[in-house]
Amino acid sequence: MKQYLEHAISLAEMVEGQTGVNPPVGAVVVKDGRIIGLGSHLKKGDKHAEIQAIDMAGNDNVKGATIYVSLEPCSHYGATPPCAQRIIDTGIQKVVYAARDITLPATGHKMMADHGIDVQYAPHPRAEQLYASFFTSKTTAHPIVTVKVSASMDGKQATDHHESQWITSKAVKADVFKLRHMHDAIITGNGTLTADNPSLTVRTQDGCHPARVILTQSGNVNWDATLFHDHLAPVYVYTDQPELVSPFEHVQVVQLPDTAIETVLHDLYTKGFGRVLVEAGPKLTSQFLASEFISTFILYLAPKIIGGQGKYQYFQTDGVTPLDQLNTFEIVHSEMIDTDMKLLMKRK
Amino acid sequence: MKQYLEHAISLAEMVEGQTGVNPPVGAVVVKDGRIIGLGSHLKKGDKHAEIQAIDMAGNDNVKGATIYVSLEPCSHYGATPPCAQRIIDTGIQKVVYAARDITLPATGHKMMADHGIDVQYAPHPRAEQLYASFFTSKTTAHPIVTVKVSASMDGKQATDHHESQWITSKAVKADVFKLRHMHDAIITGNGTLTADNPSLTVRTQDGCHPARVILTQSGNVNWDATLFHDHLAPVYVYTDQPELVSPFEHVQVVQLPDTAIETVLHDLYTKGFGRVLVEAGPKLTSQFLASEFISTFILYLAPKIIGGQGKYQYFQTDGVTPLDQLNTFEIVHSEMIDTDMKLLMKRK
Numbered sequence: 001m002k003q004y005l006e007h008a009i010s011l012a013e014m015v016e017g018q019t020g021v022n023p024p025v026g027a028v029v030v031k032d033g034r035i036i037g038l039g040s041h042l043k044k045g046d047k048h049a050e051i052q053a054i055d056m057a058g059n060d061n062v063k064g065a066t067i068y069v070s071l072e073p074c075s076h077y078g079a080t081p082p083c084a085q086r087i088i089d090t091g092i093q094k095v096v097y098a099a100r101d102i103t104l105p106a107t108g109h110k111m112m113a114d115h116g117i118d119v120q121y122a123p124h125p126r127a128e129q130l131y132a133s134f135f136t137s138k139t140t141a142h143p144i145v146t147v148k149v150s151a152s153m154d155g156k157q158a159t160d161h162h163e164s165q166w167i168t169s170k171a172v173k174a175d176v177f178k179l180r181h182m183h184d185a186i187i188t189g190n191g192t193l194t195a196d197n198p199s200l201t202v203r204t205q206d207g208c209h210p211a212r213v214i215l216t217q218s219g220n221v222n223w224d225a226t227l228f229h230d231h232l233a234p235v236y237v238y239t240d241q242p243e244l245v246s247p248f249e250h251v252q253v254v255q256l257p258d259t260a261i262e263t264v265l266h267d268l269y270t271k272g273f274g275r276v277l278v279e280a281g282p283k284l285t286s287q288f289l290a291s292e293f294i295s296t297f298i299l300y301l302a303p304k305i306i307g308g309q310g311k312y313q314y315f316q317t318d319g320v321t322p323l324d325q326l327n328t329f330e331i332v333h334s335e336m337i338d339t340d341m342k343l344l345m346k347r348k
Numbered sequence: 349m350k351q352y353l354e355h356a357i358s359l360a361e362m363v364e365g366q367t368g369v370n371p372p373v374g375a376v377v378v379k380d381g382r383i384i385g386l387g388s389h390l391k392k393g394d395k396h397a398e399i400q401a402i403d404m405a406g407n408d409n410v411k412g413a414t415i416y417v418s419l420e421p422c423s424h425y426g427a428t429p430p431c432a433q434r435i436i437d438t439g440i441q442k443v444v445y446a447a448r449d450i451t452l453p454a455t456g457h458k459m460m461a462d463h464g465i466d467v468q469y470a471p472h473p474r475a476e477q478l479y480a481s482f483f484t485s486k487t488t489a490h491p492i493v494t495v496k497v498s499a500s501m502d503g504k505q506a507t508d509h510h511e512s513q514w515i516t517s518k519a520v521k522a523d524v525f526k527l528r529h530m531h532d533a534i535i536t537g538n539g540t541l542t543a544d545n546p547s548l549t550v551r552t553q554d555g556c557h558p559a560r561v562i563l564t565q566s567g568n569v570n571w572d573a574t575l576f577h578d579h580l581a582p583v584y585v586y587t588d589q590p591e592l593v594s595p596f597e598h599v600q601v602v603q604l605p606d607t608a609i610e611t612v613l614h615d616l617y618t619k620g621f622g623r624v625l626v627e628a629g630p631k632l633t634s635q636f637l638a639s640e641f642i643s644t645f646i647l648y649l650a651p652k653i654i655g656g657q658g659k660y661q662y663f664q665t666d667g668v669t670p671l672d673q674l675n676t677f678e679i680v681h682s683e684m685i686d687t688d689m690k691l692l693m694k695r696k
Contacts, residue, residue, distance in 0.1 A: 151503075152503075153503070153645075153647060153663075153677075153691075153693075154503040154661060154662060154663035155499075155500075155501070155502040155503025155504070155658075155661065156503070159668050159669070159670070159671060160668045161668050161670075163670060163671050164671075167671065286655060289653055289655075290653075290655060297501075297653075299501060301691075303676060303677035303678060303679050303691075303693050304671070304674050304675075304676045304677070305637055305638075305645075305663045305674060305675060305677075306663070306669075306671075306674060307634065307637075307638060307663045307664055307665035307668075307669065307674075308664070308665055308667070308668045308669075309664065310503075310658040310661045310664065313502060313503065313658045313661065314502060315501075315502035315653045315654070315655045316655055316656070316657065316658065317655035317656055319656070320507050320508045320509050320655075320656045321507070321654075321655065321656075322507070322509075322511060323507060323511050323512075323515065323652070323654075326652050326653060326654060326655075327652070327653060328651060328652045329501075329651035329652070329653075330651060330687065331651050331684065331687070331688075331689055334682060334684070334689060336679065336682070339678065339679070340679075341679055341682060341689075341691060343501075343649075343651075343689060345501075345651050
């Protein structure tokens with residue numbers, strides 16, 4: 001039944017943002033027309049969704065059951081034994097999954113089918129949407145990148161005098177907390193620390209603070225900034241200055257040959273950051289927006305027009321790109337948030 | 349019944365944009381629970397909505413009936429005799445209207461009530477929305493101004509190399525035809541004639557071409573532009589250059605002491621233009637957007653980001669306005685048009 005597969009996808013969506021570099025996965029075990037087990041992969045290194053669901057049902061009960069999974073069960077030994085083997089061992093009769101894991105060499109599908117299990121691949125657009133950027137991320141070994149911008153209708157983050165509080169409404173702030181909660185780390189620039197002194201935390205019930213990542217080329221870090229002192233989440237300072245040392249034990253300075261966003265993203269991925277959110281000023285924002293690494297662009301537009309010369313246009317580049325070579329997006333969701341418009345765009 | 353009043357408002361909305369400096373008005377005559385007459389004010393100088401509806405019903409039938417009108421019936425002799433008098437003369441028993449005409453000194457309400465008619469003012473948000481800008485326009489003797497902009501997500505009409513075709517999709521073009529159809533005149537600058545050579549017509553079935561109004565300070569007009577030669581709608585060239593003469597009989601040059609938008613708008617109003625649409629480059633667009641004359645701002649946003657230095661940011665001003673003194677808007681409608689987002693905003 002399609003509804004069980006959709007339940008499995010919903011279970012995956014519930015844990016999106018808390019599985020690090022692992023995919024969010026959900027599973028539902030059904031027998032005699034009733035759900036007897038539910039599972040999600042809750043955390044990298046933790047049990048996979050299929051195992052959670054089978055454990056909930058109990059080994060004795062799953063014989064002859066059907067398991068619905070948002071993603072093809074794995075067939076390899078990683079942090080945990082292969083889910084396909086467990087499915088075979090417990091005598092599950094049928095497996096339905098909504099997305100193929102194109103990042104793995106061996107397929108769980110074949111392994112289970114070879115053991116006589118009825119395996120069905122039932123592609124679902126919600127699962128495709130859920131895993132597209134994950135696959136790219138895993139293949140390229142870069143985190144999934146979301147860029148968030150709050151701007152006026154004419155594309156400015158501030159007036160030419162750098163007045164920016166508040167362009168968007170308070171309700172947008174609450175929405176940004178949700179957005180941060182869905183990411184492992186927030187990337188910003190040292191300039192933003194000085195200009196806005198943001199805490200970049202999730203000030204909402206049961207929110208999970210992401211790590212804070214500061215990029216600095218000059219190495220001239222504003223160590224007075226609030227986020228170095230709140231002890232609410234890890235802080236990393238990425239720099240190409242080999243002399244820069246952290247004055248605080250809890251703040252890690254990461255020295256790299258350069259601070260090109262590709263270099264930084266790759267390092268973050270190896271540290272286990274699967275999803276990062278960029279909240280920065282025009283310089284860093286523009287670098288990410290113009291790059292091949294951006295997956296999602298979230299734009300909050302306030303119904304104001306700022307004008308001036310556009311010193312703080314959120315997207316500025318040194319060169320001029322012809323129209324047909326620009327990064328283009330698809331608007332996949334739009335929503336009024338109080339007086340402002342939220343646009344959620346995926347890079348095409 | 350509220351539905352009859354809403355029918356009257358719908359009839360008014362149907363003729364919005366074809367009544368020049370007159371308000372769009374609709375009327376419904378109801379007797380014994382049935383609609384016996386419908387009317388709209390179709391054109392300035394033509395019969396008012398109440399008269400159309402009474403004529404449809406027939407003088408003999410309206411005695412004892414109720415008339416629902418989107419706007420308070422008039423009590424003055426203008427191009428036509430007062431509707432209030434006709435209502436009194438025909439023996440209509442009850443009048444329900446949805447908006448007060450605050451631009452008139454005498455009230456039809458009092459005149460009819462004095463004759464024993466049951467007159468009810470039943471304010472309706474749709475009618476308020478319909479007439480708000482009309483009242484301002486009439487009081488200040490300026491047309492209702494809509495500014496239309498097609499831009500990238502980062503607020504640019506073109507790349508720094510002035511590449512602009514096509515930022516938004518073809519479906520937006522069709523929507524712009526509808527928009528033009530709803531206005532009496534399109535205002536643009538001489539620079540746009542040279543850069544884009546637009547025809548500014550309504551290329552759709554049963555569309556009505558608005559007049560084309562070109563503003564030029566230099567007087568250095570590009571007379572080769574298509575719209576001077578298509579004979580599809582009147583063309584006016586507004587200038588402060590006293591020597592400028594039209595090379596064509598069908599193109600009228602209007603010389604004014606200056607080309608400030610206030611001066612031009614006032615002259616257009618005296619010529620009978622009730623609703624104008626601004627479709628121009630950044631310079632003229634910015635003047636209107638920053639002014640007190642803009643009523644509606646329609647922004648088509650393509651999911652592209654252009655970057656560069658922002659030479660063609662659609663909103664640019666010489667000075668810097670503090671955030672709390674900027675023109676702000678309310679987003680009253682948003683809609684996906686193919687791949688693009690349309691935002692309809694009213695100035696607050």
